Amino acid sequence: MAGNPVPIPAKTGPHAKILCIDDLRIAATEKLPAGARDFYNSGSTDQLTLHENTSAYSKYRLRPRVLVDVSRCDPSTTCFASPVAFPLGVSPAGLQAMAHPSGELATARACARRGVSMCISSFANYSVSEIRAAGLGVRGDMRHAMQLYTMKDRGLEEKILRKAESEGCSAVFLTADSPVLGVRYNEWRNDFRTPKGLNFPALEWDAEDIQGRTHDDGFMSFNDDGHNWARDIPWLRSVTKMEIWIKGVLTAEDTLKAIEMGCDGVLVSNHGGRQLDGVAATIDALPECVEAAAGRIRIHVDGGIRSGTDMFKALALGAEHVWVGRPAIWGLAYDGEQGVDLMLDTFYNEFKRCMQLTGCNSVKDITKACLGVVRSDGPLARL
Ligand SMILES: Cc1cc2nc3c(=O)[nH]c(=O)nc-3n(C[C@H](O)[C@H](O)[C@H](O)COP(=O)(O)O)c2cc1C
Numbered sequence: 001m002a003g004n005p006v007p008i009p010a011k012t013g014p015h016a017k018i019l020c021i022d023d024l025r026i027a028a029t030e031k032l033p034a035g036a037r038d039f040y041n042s043g044s045t046d047q048l049t050l051h052e053n054t055s056a057y058s059k060y061r062l063r064p065r066v067l068v069d070v071s072r073c074d075p076s077t078t079c080f081a082s083p084v085a086f087p088l089g090v091s092p093a094g095l096q097a098m099a100h101p102s103g104e105l106a107t108a109r110a111c112a113r114r115g116v117s118m119c120i121s122s123f124a125n126y127s128v129s130e131i132r133a134a135g136l137g138v139r140g141d142m143r144h145a146m147q148l149y150t151m152k153d154r155g156l157e158e159k160i161l162r163k164a165e166s167e168g169c170s171a172v173f174l175t176a177d178s179p180v181l182g183v184r185y186n187e188w189r190n191d192f193r194t195p196k197g198l199n200f201p202a203l204e205w206d207a208e209d210i211q212g213r214t215h216d217d218g219f220m221s222f223n224d225d226g227h228n229w230a231r232d233i234p235w236l237r238s239v240t241k242m243e244i245w246i247k248g249v250l251t252a253e254d255t256l257k258a259i260e261m262g263c264d265g266v267l268v269s270n271h272g273g274r275q276l277d278g279v280a281a282t283i284d285a286l287p288e289c290v291e292a293a294a295g296r297i298r299i300h301v302d303g304g305i306r307s308g309t310d311m312f313k314a315l316a317l318g319a320e321h322v323w324v325g326r327p328a329i330w331g332l333a334y335d336g337e338q339g340v341d342l343m344l345d346t347f348y349n350e351f352k353r354c355m356q357l358t359g360c361n362s363v364k365d366i367t368k369a370c371l372g373v374v375r376s377d378g379p380l381a382r383l
């Protein structure tokens with residue numbers, strides 16, 4: 001019979017045609033002006049790592065168990081020792097109000113509604129108090145992490161930390177992969193500059209001071225290329241009781257270092273391919289970090305996760321929880337708070353369905369045995 005065997009959903013309602021994160025990316029991207037679009041979507045240099053972060057997932061195949069009763073499948077787990085609806089959070093991304101005026105407030109409300117965590121960027125356009133209040137207004141036990149760069153101004157770093165802690169943030173994500181900015185051709189070609197009218201409350205700079213600046217000359221001028229484990233981690237521990245997570249680890253060596261320094265967790269990340277191009281996709285760096293950790297430190301991952309199946313693969317390879325950056329920006333650009341709801345619901349539904357179709361009833365059932373790899377001319381190889 002001619003025609004498409006897959007029923008096409010009714011084209012009614014504002015979200016009817018957005019069925020997956022890639023639909024959201026396309027719809028959001030069409031709405032953004034070129035400078036903002038390229039700033040959000042691009043990676044560094046040749047974009048190799050940016051693309052591989054997503055494509056590397058496709059080498060894994062699922063090994064489902066059938067005839068399992070999955071009627072009580074439960075994707076819930078914990079993050080920062082608190083319950084979350086499923087193992088996904090929103091990574092710290094600065095400048096969210098450029099995607100939608102409600103920016104981080106909309107993200108916080110949507111995360112709270114869906115029962116997941118969010119990490120607040122130091123370059124957020126709303127203050128930590130405002131973002132916390134937005135989330136807590138929807139769900140009283142909403143957990144937030146605070147992202148921090150290693151900055152030249154230790155006084156400012158300390159203020160950001162103390163503020164986050166006093167506002168009730170649970171963890172600090174120390175971004176360790178950005179002593180200097182990555183090579184961002186898109187920003188140079190478009191002469192990207194911080195738009196007028198956006199505030200950066202955590203930085204205590206006048207909005208007027210920061211607007212019109214390039215990334216190098218603005219945000220990244222805060223960063224300290226003299227940062228190091230021995231100086232920064234003990235100092236951080238002396239200033240805060242929040243959990244300390246290192247964001248940007250890609251090797252077994254640095255996982256061991258994080259354990260040695262007494263950190264609480266490691267976020268395997270390459271900054272969404274925006275810093276050093278040519279590093280491995282995070283899903284390919286994850287196994288060596290998990291192996292080195294040997295259960296002694298918690299391991300999360302971000303970068304290129306675009307479906308519930310990608311989430312499932314990351315968990316099967318040993319991550320406890322994943323984070324997504326650009327999908328939240330796309331949700332905001334597409335439809336503000338409702339767009340972020342749509343993004344989170346899409347991931348939730350896809351992840352739960354993937355669990356059920358592989359015969360997993362809880363996230364603990366998602367193990368290496370659930371995955372295989374197709375080699376060039378052989379059968380499916382078990383991991
Ligand atoms: C527009 C944008 C802004 C970002 N800003 C920050 C930031 O302020 N601090 C930080 O540690 N990481 C930042 N990141 C990196 C994200 O936290 C995260 O590691 C990355 O986006 C994950 O990859 P994904 O976008 O493919 O999901 C940013 C990423 C994007 C796309």
Ligand SMILES: O=C(O)C(=O)c1ccccc1
Binds near residue numbers: 219
């Ligand atoms: O562009 C980035 O990757 C990033 O980390 C950032 C930092 C400050 C403001 C906006 C984004």
